[in-house]
Amino acid sequence: MSNRSGSGSSWGGIALIVVGGLFLAHNLGYIHVGDLWEFWPLILIAIGVRLVLNRRKSGDAPPDPPS
Numbered sequence: 001m002s003n004r005s006g007s008g009s010s011w012g013g014i015a016l017i018v019v020g021g022l023f024l025a026h027n028l029g030y031i032h033v034g035d036l037w038e039f040w041p042l043i044l045i046a047i048g049v050r051l052v053l054n055r056r057k058s059g060d061a062p063p064d065p066p067s
Contacts, residue, residue, distance in 0.1 A: 025031045 022031070022033075026033060026037070
């Protein structure tokens with residue numbers, strides 16, 4: 001296992017709690033997100049792109065295959 005400071009995993013946990021809270025509040029009728037609800041996959045795609053770009057920037061990405 002890697003010895004990391006844990007700040008990245010903390011933010012991931014906080015994000016999951018927030019997203020879960022939003023789902024729960026919507027299901028219980030406390031909030032109405034309307035048309036935004038249809039675009040939730042774009043949020044996942046944006047998170048994935050951010051993770052890939054951050055990994056490339058920090059040098060953790062695997063090397064590009066030879067041409």
